[in-house]
Amino acid sequence: MKINADFTKRVVLHADEIDWLASPMAGVERRPLDRIGDEVARATTIVRFAPGSAFSAHTHGGGEEYIVLDGVFQDEAGDFPKGSYVRNPPTSRHTPASAPGCTIFVKLWQFDPADREEVHVDLTKAKPVPDPARPGTATVPLYDGYGESVRLEHWSAHAAFRQDVPGGAELLVLEGSATEHGDALRKQSWVRIPPGGQIDAKAGPDGAQVWIKTGHLNQISVPGAAGT
Numbered sequence: 001m002k003i004n005a006d007f008t009k010r011v012v013l014h015a016d017e018i019d020w021l022a023s024p025m026a027g028v029e030r031r032p033l034d035r036i037g038d039e040v041a042r043a044t045t046i047v048r049f050a051p052g053s054a055f056s057a058h059t060h061g062g063g064e065e066y067i068v069l070d071g072v073f074q075d076e077a078g079d080f081p082k083g084s085y086v087r088n089p090p091t092s093r094h095t096p097a098s099a100p101g102c103t104i105f106v107k108l109w110q111f112d113p114a115d116r117e118e119v120h121v122d123l124t125k126a127k128p129v130p131d132p133a134r135p136g137t138a139t140v141p142l143y144d145g146y147g148e149s150v151r152l153e154h155w156s157a158h159a160a161f162r163q164d165v166p167g168g169a170e171l172l173v174l175e176g177s178a179t180e181h182g183d184a185l186r187k188q189s190w191v192r193i194p195p196g197g198q199i200d201a202k203a204g205p206d207g208a209q210v211w212i213k214t215g216h217l218n219q220i221s222v223p224g225a226a227g228t
Contacts, residue, residue, distance in 0.1 A: 069174070
């Protein structure tokens with residue numbers, strides 16, 4: 001299965017316009033953003049767990065990165081409420097579930113094979129640091145390594161900036177509204193910018209909180225490929 005699999009093209013999607021698709025597990029549904037592969041895939045997805053639903057125990061051969069958008073996500077490591085940012089590296093194993101129900105933004109098979117760093121950040125408690133080079137912008141660094149950088153940014157009303165992204169970029173709006181290259185973005189809008197592109201963004205009248213990943217789209221590995 002291939003969904004938005006041409007990484008030389010810019011993609012803008014609004015999650016609330018995408019139909020929910022059933023997963024193999026009862027009560028777990030998905031909104032695909034990009035995907036290469038079948039059930040084991042390099043994928044970026046919005047996933048919804050109905051109350052009391054769970055996925056079978058599994059190992060993440062290519063790593064897993066997620067943000068809890070609503071509710072409480074649960075596994076052997078504990079409870080992860082709304083605002084949790086987690087990186088489970090390659091070879092990690094868990095049994096995901098949610099007693100109260102939850103929605104997460106999740107990326108699979110997108111780690112460097114050598115990466116073994118676990119990351120747990122409560123975005124609701126992390127203190128953003130003002131960026132002196134970009135008025136109206138404050139940043140929470142989340143991860144930096146193996147050629148990629150991940151951060152949460154808080155944009156004040158109408159704050160604007162541009163950034164060249166030689167290794168490409170992804171943006172997910174968590175709160176508020178913004179525009180990027182003139183495209184109107186709202187909560188759970190997702191943008192993928194190809195390598196060699198540029199982020200050209202401006203916050204809306206109420207500001208925005210945006211998850212941003214850069215530098216990771218120069219080399220696209222998929223399950224089963226040589227060296228993965």
